[in-house]
Amino acid sequence: GAVVSQHPSWVICKSGTSVKIECRSLDFQATTMFWYRQFPKQSLMLMATSNEGSKATYEQGVEKDKFLINHASLTLSTLTVTSAHPEDSSFYICSASRQLQSTEAFFGQGTRLTVV
Amino acid sequence: AQSVAQPEDQVNVAEGNPLTVKCTYSVSGNPYLFWYVQYPNRGLQFLLKYITGDNLVKGSYGFEAEFNKSQTSFHLKKPSALVSDSALYFCAVREPNQAGTALIFGKGTTLSVSS
Numbered sequence: 001g002a003v004v005s006q007h008p009s010w011v012i013c014k015s016g017t018s019v020k021i022e023c024r025s026l027d028f029q030a031t032t033m034f035w036y037r038q039f040p041k042q043s044l045m046l047m048a049t050s051n052e053g054s055k056a057t058y059e060q061g062v063e064k065d066k067f068l069i070n071h072a073s074l075t076l077s078t079l080t081v082t083s084a085h086p087e088d089s090s091f092y093i094c095s096a097s098r099q100l101q102s103t104e105a106f107f108g109q110g111t112r113l114t115v116v
Numbered sequence: 117a118q119s120v121a122q123p124e125d126q127v128n129v130a131e132g133n134p135l136t137v138k139c140t141y142s143v144s145g146n147p148y149l150f151w152y153v154q155y156p157n158r159g160l161q162f163l164l165k166y167i168t169g170d171n172l173v174k175g176s177y178g179f180e181a182e183f184n185k186s187q188t189s190f191h192l193k194k195p196s197a198l199v200s201d202s203a204l205y206f207c208a209v210r211e212p213n214q215a216g217t218a219l220i221f222g223k224g225t226t227l228s229v230s231s
Contacts, residue, residue: 004159041226042224043223043224044221046218093160104165105219107160109158110157110159
């Protein structure tokens, strides 16, 4: 149990286009999901906290108009990178916590975004 | 503010030898502590956690970690390293009783096990 699926695993897009990344909790309900960004050989930096049915909470320095987060159901959160630029190229990882049993977080496989 | 420090960027060990990956933390109260492993271009895999109870926590793949409150440390250990253990290891912390909050990660330590 406790599987988080992230799709796509990798994507290449042109500058100026938008890319949507999906994060699904397959066998549990996740009231809260988190989006992280990871640069090569660096740690995971929290971008935003996504709560089902409400607006996401963004970390300082993260552009909410550029990184649109939607958490429309208890099993799905999406991150849309709008008007992507090469500097947005990175590894994006989502995680989810179970309702009421969230001592640990479960992570998706990650999405490698390359903007050309 | 809570934080996690992994003082070593890289740890090198020969196969069969014991390994230790260091982690210290700063958080008010008794923390929730975690270790995750990441293989190239993959998400994070959970290894073990400390919430409460015994200070020595056993986890996946033969790894264990010891919670030391006086030294505010949570070092990851394994008695006998395998080449397949080579990966990037992250220590993480969460404030106690903050179930809906994100994990805060250390910068990561690359473990390299040579045959």
